[in-house]
Amino acid sequence: xxxxxxxxxxxxxxxxxxxxxxxxxxxxxxxxxxxxxxxxxxxxxxxxxxxxxxxxxxxxxxxxxxxxxxxxxxxxxxxxxxxxxxxxxxxxxxxxxxxxxxxxxxxxxxxxxxxxxxxxxxxxxxxxxxxxxxxxxxxxxxxxxxxxxxxxxxxxxxxxxxxxxxxxxxxxxxxxxxxxxxxxxxxxxxxxxxxxxxxxxxxxxxxxxxxxxxxxxxxxxxxxxxxxxxxxxxxxxxxxxxxxxxxxxxxxxxxxxxxxxxxxxxxxxxxxxxxxxxxxxxxxxxxxxxxxxxxxxxxxxxxxxxxxxxxxxxxxxxxxxxxxxxxxxxxxxxxxxxxxxx
Amino acid sequence: xxxxxxxxxxxxxxxxxxxxxxxxxxxxxxxxxxxxxxxxxxxxxxxxxxxxxxxxxxxxxxxxxxxxxxxxxxxxxxxxxxxxxxxxxxxxxxxxxxxxxxxxxxxxxxxxxxxxxxxxxxxxxxxxxxxxxxxxxxxxxxxxxxxxxxxxxxxxxxxxxxxxxxxxxxxxxxxxxxxxxxxxxxxxxxxxxxxxxxxxxxxxxxxxxxxxxxxxxxxxxxxxxxxxxxxxxxxxxxxxxxxxxxxxxxxxxxxxxxxxxxxxxxxxxxxxxxxxxxxxxxxxxxxxxxxxxxxxxxxxxxxxxxxxxxxxxxxxxxxxxxxxxxxxxxxxxxxxxxxxxxxxxxxxxxxxxxxxxxxxxxxxxxxxxxxxxxxxxxxxxxxxxxxxxxxxxxxxxxxxxxxxxxxxxxxxxxxxxxxxxxxxxxxxxxxxxxxxxxxxxxxxxxxxxxxxxxxxxxxxxxxxxxxxxxxxxxxxxxxxxxxxxxxxxxxxxxxxxx
Ligand code: SF4
Ligand code: SF4
Numbered sequence: 001x002x003x004x005x006x007x008x009x010x011x012x013x014x015x016x017x018x019x020x021x022x023x024x025x026x027x028x029x030x031x032x033x034x035x036x037x038x039x040x041x042x043x044x045x046x047x048x049x050x051x052x053x054x055x056x057x058x059x060x061x062x063x064x065x066x067x068x069x070x071x072x073x074x075x076x077x078x079x080x081x082x083x084x085x086x087x088x089x090x091x092x093x094x095x096x097x098x099x100x101x102x103x104x105x106x107x108x109x110x111x112x113x114x115x116x117x118x119x120x121x122x123x124x125x126x127x128x129x130x131x132x133x134x135x136x137x138x139x140x141x142x143x144x145x146x147x148x149x150x151x152x153x154x155x156x157x158x159x160x161x162x163x164x165x166x167x168x169x170x171x172x173x174x175x176x177x178x179x180x181x182x183x184x185x186x187x188x189x190x191x192x193x194x195x196x197x198x199x200x201x202x203x204x205x206x207x208x209x210x211x212x213x214x215x216x217x218x219x220x221x222x223x224x225x226x227x228x229x230x231x232x233x234x235x236x237x238x239x240x241x242x243x244x245x246x247x248x249x250x251x252x253x254x255x256x257x258x259x260x261x262x263x264x265x266x267x268x269x270x271x272x273x274x275x276x277x278x279x280x281x282x283x284x285x286x287x288x289x290x291x292x293x294x295x296x297x298x299x300x301x302x303x304x305x306x307x308x309x310x311x312x313x314x315x316x317x318x319x320x321x322x323x324x325x326x327x328x329x330x331x332x333x334x335x336x337x338x339x340x341x342x
Numbered sequence: 343x344x345x346x347x348x349x350x351x352x353x354x355x356x357x358x359x360x361x362x363x364x365x366x367x368x369x370x371x372x373x374x375x376x377x378x379x380x381x382x383x384x385x386x387x388x389x390x391x392x393x394x395x396x397x398x399x400x401x402x403x404x405x406x407x408x409x410x411x412x413x414x415x416x417x418x419x420x421x422x423x424x425x426x427x428x429x430x431x432x433x434x435x436x437x438x439x440x441x442x443x444x445x446x447x448x449x450x451x452x453x454x455x456x457x458x459x460x461x462x463x464x465x466x467x468x469x470x471x472x473x474x475x476x477x478x479x480x481x482x483x484x485x486x487x488x489x490x491x492x493x494x495x496x497x498x499x500x501x502x503x504x505x506x507x508x509x510x511x512x513x514x515x516x517x518x519x520x521x522x523x524x525x526x527x528x529x530x531x532x533x534x535x536x537x538x539x540x541x542x543x544x545x546x547x548x549x550x551x552x553x554x555x556x557x558x559x560x561x562x563x564x565x566x567x568x569x570x571x572x573x574x575x576x577x578x579x580x581x582x583x584x585x586x587x588x589x590x591x592x593x594x595x596x597x598x599x600x601x602x603x604x605x606x607x608x609x610x611x612x613x614x615x616x617x618x619x620x621x622x623x624x625x626x627x628x629x630x631x632x633x634x635x636x637x638x639x640x641x642x643x644x645x646x647x648x649x650x651x652x653x654x655x656x657x658x659x660x661x662x663x664x665x666x667x668x669x670x671x672x673x674x675x676x677x678x679x680x681x682x683x684x685x686x687x688x689x690x691x692x693x694x695x696x697x698x699x700x701x702x703x704x705x706x707x708x709x710x711x712x713x714x715x716x717x718x719x720x721x722x723x724x725x726x727x728x729x730x731x732x733x734x735x736x737x738x739x740x741x742x743x744x745x746x747x748x749x750x751x752x753x754x755x756x757x758x759x760x761x762x763x764x765x766x767x768x769x770x771x772x773x774x775x776x777x778x779x780x781x782x783x784x785x786x787x788x789x790x791x792x793x794x795x796x797x798x799x800x801x802x803x804x805x806x807x808x809x810x811x812x813x814x815x816x817x818x819x820x821x822x823x824x825x826x827x828x829x830x831x832x833x834x835x836x837x838x839x840x
Binding site for chain 2: 012014017018019021114115118233282283284289292331336337338340341342
């Protein structure tokens, strides 16, 4: 009877929540957002998401193999990176550029640091930041949502040949005969022309923007579900949003015609997606209870500062990358008070 | 203050809603020996927690309790094994010194080893029989250690004839402390610290409050629960003895709110003139840890590196006090204890009165097994020790024997991922350490930094961090190794200076 009994040291029980389960659940929470993007922008958005996810997974697989770390694709984290990246790009973004973004995100943002758990910054944002700098035109070329025939034909720029400038979409858009299409996102409209898009539209996603950033409501629901599953620390998105609101409020009170309302700040651009799915990336955020709140407030406030005073309409990406960079520092400042310490 | 919910008498057989859902969750769960939390279970636990608002401490975890397997089973006496193995070191402190010779006949209850100085206790013969050997035997801890091996006379009456009655009302504190040491009593909750030492606070400290620990927060274990229900008189007598010895003004019995039947049972039986109260605390692991109980009940913290006595508190387990109430007035020694034998591999789990020294193998034969054995754990699954051999005996500190089935091979091969900084371990650690950071330092072998900057010494190896870690990092195991390496280094350092 003695033979074969196992010995390990305590604790002998373990919760069955594992890393791959967490990651799978995050993917699940992102799927409705991806589906909405596809419904809204059609075939192009689908191709975009497939490209970023596929390239991210392939890159992860290749680096893991090259470095002998085993099959790290199975932890699903590369899928999240790919999906998130695809969701933050304009729907008509040339696919070859999207592939570059995904490759750079995983290679520079993750593999270089030693893979999952060691990356300092969110890999999807690293990829996004790279293409933002490399292809400034393509990444700010927006196309209208709900274009007729979006499920049968792609936006012309999508299929730009590799290493070519994107095919201009102006003619294509003009051919759609849309009323009131200005080619600008609500953020740009607000920033440069001080026209605030009706909140309801940005809340439900009936606007132009990156593939997966348009419906604040849907992102909120998916994020809340994830938090309810306890796969996401709700304190991070909540403090990002609080930081943004607190920062935007005084300016808006000062001059509502010039500055955006806190509501608008929350529902526009990539803030919602970033707050719920990117700032909350466990690996790149602080671990301490106080730390995550400081980190969130910092990101929220910084986003608004960049939006209001920076040269870009959207700042959340850089705000998070900066937040990621100071994350370890925040962690070390906010070590918990140990039981019984004086 | 009386809690409304607990004031209702809960019938002993009633299972709390939490438990019922856990049973339901268990049947739909293909990995019964892991702490999976289902949705229904989580909601029901959340609601219970919200509604009752019993006191608790910060952080901690909610493993599946599995107490329904044995909570309703009255304590039963087990027969004697053929041979009992009584290790000389069953407690913290110095090992006992044997006072019998090989071949000597002993009567049940007769002293067979004496205490070696103050922080040590004597041993008593758990059965009438003959000393077969005094030799090295396998212990649960691993290395072989000296033990007295007693061959039981099955034909003997096994009456305890030893001991002399004492009137505790006439004894002063010193006499009681001596009597408790003579009884060989140690912390029966698992700590195994000699009880008489705790009754005598260090100079400069005065005990004001006696906390009686009836939390029993480890999954599977129910022996303390049964003791509170079945040995109430002994427990109350024990509390009175401890109050007398320590000079404490009051005693509070802390019971987790999954045992509200015990709360109402005790409340109904405490005489009004005694300064003893019962308080329900939240069911949460490790509520039964001394420091966590103090925080929950008194809102105080034991200073880091200090003793509860420094803040005027002494904590005793209910089982220890029940034995104190039984043994001291009769002048007898500790020869048996209540042990929960449970776990998925056990056919007839239950709570048993087991003679000290009974081999685990004998115990498992008595309860029967369902099939192949996985780990056999002495104590509870969170802090207990997996035995390397079934020949190790039940000692004074063994509150449970939990037999698990062989681990599901897919689970056993569960991958260890790098730390993903999810922060779950920080939310779980009851002493608010940063296990994530400590784990990384352990991998980097920075054991000194772990102790100096990240309070490694405050870790009491409760296992919460390793339990929750989604990356499967064996955090607690790392910390145990780091601590022992640091201890060795200190010892070497000290030796160098001499
Ligand atoms: S084992 Fe140590 S570090 Fe881990 S939760 Fe328990 S006390 Fe904290
Ligand atoms: S629980 Fe595990 S993965 Fe999460 S922060 Fe702690 S050590 Fe890292």
